[in-house]
Amino acid sequence: MTHHIADPVVHRLHERDADDDRPRLECGVCGVWGADTDEASSIVALGLHALQHRGQEACGIASVGDDRFHTERHMGLVGEAFGGANLAQRMPGEAAVGHTRYSTAGGSFLRNIQPMFADLDTGGIAIAHNGNLTNFKFLRNRLVSEGAIFQSTSDSEVILHLIARSRKAKIVDRFIDALGQIEGGYALVAQTTKKMIGARDPLGIRPLVLGKVGGAWVLASETCALDMIGADFVRDVEHGEVVVIDEDGLTSLKPFPARAARPCLFEYVYFSRPDSFVDGRSVYEVRKAMGAALAREHAVAADIVVPVPDSGVPAALGYAQESGIPFEMGIIRSHYLGRTFIQPSQGARQKGVRMKHSPNKAALAGKRVVLIDDSIVRGTTSVKLVRAVRAAGAAEVHLRSASPPILYPDFYGIDMPEREQLIAAQKSMDEMREYLEVDTLGFLSVDGLYRALGQDGRNDKAPQFTDHYFTGDYPTRLLDREIELGGRDASGRQLSLLVSA
Numbered sequence: 001m002t003h004h005i006a007d008p009v010v011h012r013l014h015e016r017d018a019d020d021d022r023p024r025l026e027c028g029v030c031g032v033w034g035a036d037t038d039e040a041s042s043i044v045a046l047g048l049h050a051l052q053h054r055g056q057e058a059c060g061i062a063s064v065g066d067d068r069f070h071t072e073r074h075m076g077l078v079g080e081a082f083g084g085a086n087l088a089q090r091m092p093g094e095a096a097v098g099h100t101r102y103s104t105a106g107g108s109f110l111r112n113i114q115p116m117f118a119d120l121d122t123g124g125i126a127i128a129h130n131g132n133l134t135n136f137k138f139l140r141n142r143l144v145s146e147g148a149i150f151q152s153t154s155d156s157e158v159i160l161h162l163i164a165r166s167r168k169a170k171i172v173d174r175f176i177d178a179l180g181q182i183e184g185g186y187a188l189v190a191q192t193t194k195k196m197i198g199a200r201d202p203l204g205i206r207p208l209v210l211g212k213v214g215g216a217w218v219l220a221s222e223t224c225a226l227d228m229i230g231a232d233f234v235r236d237v238e239h240g241e242v243v244v245i246d247e248d249g250l251t252s253l254k255p256f257p258a259r260a261a262r263p264c265l266f267e268y269v270y271f272s273r274p275d276s277f278v279d280g281r282s283v284y285e286v287r288k289a290m291g292a293a294l295a296r297e298h299a300v301a302a303d304i305v306v307p308v309p310d311s312g313v314p315a316a317l318g319y320a321q322e323s324g325i326p327f328e329m330g331i332i333r334s335h336y337l338g339r340t341f342i343q344p345s346q347g348a349r350q351k352g353v354r355m356k357h358s359p360n361k362a363a364l365a366g367k368r369v370v371l372i373d374d375s376i377v378r379g380t381t382s383v384k385l386v387r388a389v390r391a392a393g394a395a396e397v398h399l400r401s402a403s404p405p406i407l408y409p410d411f412y413g414i415d416m417p418e419r420e421q422l423i424a425a426q427k428s429m430d431e432m433r434e435y436l437e438v439d440t441l442g443f444l445s446v447d448g449l450y451r452a453l454g455q456d457g458r459n460d461k462a463p464q465f466t467d468h469y470f471t472g473d474y475p476t477r478l479l480d481r482e483i484e485l486g487g488r489d490a491s492g493r494q495l496s497l498l499v500s501a
Contacts, residue, residue: 027114027413028054029128029208030225031097031189033196033245034216038065041091043213043229044098045082047220050228052078053273054130054221055102058113062126065093067193069124073113094216097191099128102415112154115191120164122171123193129156130221131186131206132413135479139181159188172197172244176255179242183476185264185412185466187237189219195246203475204239204261205412205466207278210250217245222276236279239263262466262475266414268453269403270374274314281453284314289452290402290444291318291372298442299323300370300398304363306330308373308385315402316372325370330363330389357385365393375403376436376443377416379423383436390437399438404446404470411478416469446470 028051032043041063048059059081060073070091074081078100084090099114115126133139136155143161144150150157162178163171175190175197185205190197198219200208211218213231220226226233237243239261242253264271267278274284294315305325307316310333320327334356369389376382376399386397405424410416419425423432424443433441446467447457455464458471468474 027102027128027130028052028100028221028225029098029130029187029189029219030221031095031128031191031196031198031219032213032216033095033191033218035094035096036214036216037094038088038092040064040093040096040216041070041082041087041098043216043218044096045078045087046229047218047225048078048082048098048100050225050273051100051221054271055100057101058110059098059100060113060115060128061091061096061098062115062117062191063091063093063096064191064193065091069117069126069193071115071117071126073110073115075110075113095191095196097126097128097189097196099130111152112156114154114156116152116154116156116160118160118164120171122174125160125163125171125190125192127156127160127188127190129159129186129188130208130413131201132184132411133158133182133186134184134411134476134481135182136184137480138483158182171195172242172253175199176242176253180256183479185476187221195244197245198237198243200237200239200241202240202256202259203466204263204279205475206264207267207272208237210234210237210243217250219243219245222272222278224273224276227275233277260462260464262463264412264414265403265449265453265465265467266410266469269449270311271414286452287314287374287402288318288321290449291315291320292322293318293448293452294372294400294402294442294444295319295322297445297448298400298440300440300442301368302370302396302398303367304328304330305370305372306363306389308357308371309333311374312372312402315374319370319372319400319402323370328360328363330360330367330369330371330392330394331385332358332360334358357388359388359392361392364389366395367393368396368398369394370398370400371438372400372402374401375406376401376423377406378421379432379436386437396439397437398440399436399442401443403444404449405443406469408469408472408474410469411474411481412466412476414469 030044030047032040041061058075059078062071097115115128117126133155139158148161163174166174166177168174168177186201187206187208188199211226211231211233218231240256244251263279268286272278272283276283305316305320305327307313406422407425450458466475
């Protein structure tokens with residue numbers, strides 16, 4: 001096995017910029033099985049490039065050639081790490097799995113970069129994980145008490161330990177045994193020398209799709225990765241499904257009790273690329289429908305509709321079309337500034353953040369502006385944008401969020417602030433409007449968001465999506481959180497800490 005971790009002297013990948021108010025993306029995974037000779041790593045690199053929006057901190061690939069693993073893990077962007085012409089020589093093989101990362105559990109350390117690899121008694125296995133385990137700390141503490149030695153602080157390593165300690169004979173059974181012990185939202189792609197295994201959590205919180213390019217099978221977080229590598233979309237991996245791909249083809253397993261699917265709403269609001277399809281829905285069309293619903297719920301007399309680029313563009317188009325107010329690019333986003341965390345000082349970083357979005361004075365001067373953003377988290381970015389739009393000469397600024405107010409933190413792979421830092425959880429609508437310095441403020445309703453997805457509003461008895469950040473209705477138990485709060489949930493209710501073995 002060859003193994004390389006770039007820049008071992010540098011331990012922290014970044015410090016989160018205080019001015020960066022976007023919800024952080026989780027991670028992206030991509031795997032290929034049965035590619036032409038030594039092409040697997042190049043195919044996975046292309047897929048990861050399409051998934052770069054899901055994580056820009058670090059990336060890694062593990063390929064299998066001649067029954068040997070070849071792994072590389074690097075800081076930075078996919079193109080910087082795997083853009084060379086000699087990738088096939090460095091990482092040969094017909095199968096590979098890759099990961100692009102933003103840290104959720106475990107922090108931003110080089111040792112946490114995926115795919116993670118382990119040598120088991122059944123052979124090597126590499127695993128790439130998108131999501132977050134809500135019982136990670138509980139499981140890790142138990143494993144450490146039993147003598148396990150961890151090389152990282154990532155929840156993904158817990159899965160490897162559970163696989164290694166399983167008493168099952170076959171690797172697929174060991175994998176399923178491990179899945180039966182974890183809780184939370186996850187999409188997993190695992191690679192051995194003989195097979196590729198994909199899995200999606202029982203509620204389908206995190207996405208995973210299946211495709212084919214030539215005779216090779218592909219697993220990826222989004223359909224945009226399939227488009228990038230020229231693969232045909234076959235289907236979504238179903239919630240609670242385990243797919244096994246080897247020389248005999250694809251086998252589908254449903255090892256857990258059936259449950260109703262509850263995919264994450266934030267995939268539609270912000271995370272997924274607009275050209276992707278998530279669980280059969282066009283993300284672009286859903287976002288336009290969200291904007292149209294927002295226009296119906298929060299109409300206002302105005303001259304232009306302006307998106308906060310890039311993620312607010314589809315919703316702003318929908319708002320403009322529904323309201324009849326002209327759409328204008330009143331804010332121009334620079335795509336060439338680079339990552340603000342590499343700037344040498346806090347002052348330089350703050351200047352860099354301001355340079356990301358520049359007001360277009362020609363479009364804004366003297367106009368009543370409807371400013372459309374995909375979501376409002378802490379409000380720090382929003383107030384800076386509003387001030388910039390006013391400084392460019394806007395007569396009025398009416399801020400609209402194409403998602404409902406974010407009231408609760410996430411524990412399934414989204415790096416979202418605690419409730420005390422969420423502006424909508426701490427301020428009334430009037431207080432938010434005053435803080436954000438806008439003439440009017442409006443959020444899409446929860447029912448409006450569901451209708452944009454083709455549902456007849458939210459059904460409290462059987463919600464169709466994971467929407468806890470808006471409603472507080474968490475779809476799974478949050479064991480680590482309960483233990484942290486002394487056996488109580490976020491509302492203070494006493495909860496049992498009993499966990500099945």
